[in-house]
Amino acid sequence: MNDPNDRSLNGIDRQLIQLLSQRIQRLSQPTSDRSPSSASIQAELQKAGVPPFVWNSLVTSCTAALATSALRLPEEPQQRITLVGGRGMMAQFFRQRFLAAGHEVRLLGRQDWHQAPDLLKDIDLALVCVPIDRTLEIIRQTAAYLPPTATLADITSIKGPMLETMLAAHSGPVVGLHPMFGPGVESFLSQKVVICPGRDRPAWQWLVDLMARDGGDLVESPPDEHDQMMVTVQAIRHFATFGLGVFLAQDGIEVGRSLELSSPIYRLGIDMVSRLFGQDAELYADIMLANADRREAIARLAQTFQALAEQVQAKDRQGLIAAMNAASETFGSETERAVRESDRLIEAMSILLAADRVVDSPSSITPPPDMK
Template identity: 30%
Template sequence: MIISIIGGTDGLGKWFARYLKGKGFDVIVTGRDVEKGKKVERELGVKFINDNIEAAKKADIVIIAVPINVTEKVIKEVAPHVRDGCLLMDITSIKEIPTKAMEEYANKNVVIIPTHPMFGPSAPSLFGQVIILTPLERHKNTEWFKKVYNFLKKEGAKIIITTPEKHDRIMAVVQGLTHFSFISLAYTLKELNVDIKESRKYSSPVYELMLSIIARIIGQNPYLYADIQMFNKRIGEIHKTFINCCLELSNVVKNKDREKFVKIMKEAAKHFGSEAKRGVYYSDKAIFALTNELNRLVDMIGEEVAIRNIDSNNVHFGILKGVDGDYLILDKNGKLEKFNVLRVEVFDGEKLKELKKRYLKRIYFDVSVLLKDNVDENTILDLLKSKFDIEIIDVYKGENIEKGWKSVTFRIFGYKKDELREKEKEFIKIIKNIGGKLRY
């Protein structure tokens, strides 16, 4: 099956190109920048075509993944060339405009499933992610709809099926109001000339969370966020209500009307109902998670750890020397390096062992010992595994072995010669303490 992603060289389009290629599909991507397209072709193992119409003609599934402001134009260009019996989708954040365009310009025998993935390109997979499907009734009973639904379900996505109109009405709040309010907060802090770094020194957990959410939003593609505000025709009434509420609350504070302020808060809490308590639990969990993570890191100081950068996936090994504000200090063979706490995962214990085996070159030494014939060498091995990366490679009885004894050859792994020499001394000491002896 061939999937063409129109606009698949960047953002969520590129994310789906990588993901679907990894699931065994043949993927074609298009994009305006030929150099970038060729780079993505090499990086992902997909095919790049600098022609939207040609890509649409070749595909069983065509996915429109271009910016919102050109989505309607691209659909008008591409949709008439999607073959009868094939599937046309889009993954933009609004649904009424692209749905109308696809229905108008695509052939009648093309199945149309407008789609809104509620996540960004940093998501690790579809597992646990919300995907909204807004097909018209005539497309819901098709084989294509069943295939898409079953694929998403198998991948662990949370699927919501609704109408384009209801989607845009809810998204005007879920995305529109959320983005508008937090961007307004960021703009306010900028106009007040607040030193963000300095303010963190005085921050409560709630302020810290607020700053993190603001930073997350304003750090995204501003053109995408502008389009979400400007192309959802239901946003205007949301803005009007929000601004009126802000003005009313401001006047209540200005007039020192304490009872009115309390009434507004109580009425809002009543409207939230049980969700108010859930929100407290949810934010508590986020706050506690950050605190517990820092406490865990402090407890690990002086220990060997693995640090994985969540942006690059690069893994580093060394001794954790300390935690300095937002940074970890790692001793990598005498060289100190800093890593941002918020952009890494830190592992010790069994996960550390697993990562070392995966990323580092192991070296080893073999040592043969004599054990009493009635000793179970596998029991000894299980005990030694708590201290060593070890296996048995040979058990021998016979010529040159004293009667009542057997020779057992162990292989002990490590990553540095000095480390292995120390392990050898420790191993021999343990063997002698349990009544064994070196063979040579």
């Protein structure tokens, strides 16, 4: 039991947890008042020496907590799941969420195929989590051992050939998934997952429900639409980031020093570049090279860069302005959303940097006025 008189940091933290639980519970009630903080709250913050950004983060986080719920309802049966390629990072993420829901999870790795008859026996779901270049082969190998009632699914970033192969190789339930995130997240909260339905939806609806209850942002798409959109969402974006990183390296830019002289928005951009170069090189190469559509789009992007660079070399100011105005029409109202969201990201980055500075220099901590 929490001691209300315990003024140690751990004691205060425990009390905060209880209060946050109460606040989230109150927000979940239909009659809850979710209006912005009143002037009296702002006055209390000022009196207590609590910066408004601390309060705003707390309020936003409590509201976001409403997007999640129990991963598995009491009346839902336990599922038996085999993760094929189960020792990879994305498979480990799914393993952690499945175990959190109380499901049984088996791992089938590269060296375990002699155990495939046992690992794939009497299961409810086989989730293929292997690199793109091996997915079709592994789908066929997996399907050979599956019971007809088991769902066969994959998480590859190309869906057309994968879904077609799963439907041909397995007579039972089939669904294609594409998690639009990489290793490092702790849950599905606000993570986009594309769902390409295949066959017998009732058999795998529990999987969709689990991701939704964990706060996932789920969207359904036919495989051909998905693959076309991924040309822009993945291949073009990754190539542009990859190209910028290679240029900075070849040009001898001192990245650390540039961060010392930059704004938070520049830091976010460099973080995205650095993040890519901290990932699996083979994965990103496969994403960019996956099919002709992606390779051709990357070539068109390079041509656009070349044309713009020639305008810069020619000091064609009006041409650059015209190109920017023309592109602005494509983005339209999305620019307003982008400014709003990026402002929040900049604020979050600023808070993180301030916290890091305090950790590095604890002597710089200044207590609120009424605590001096």
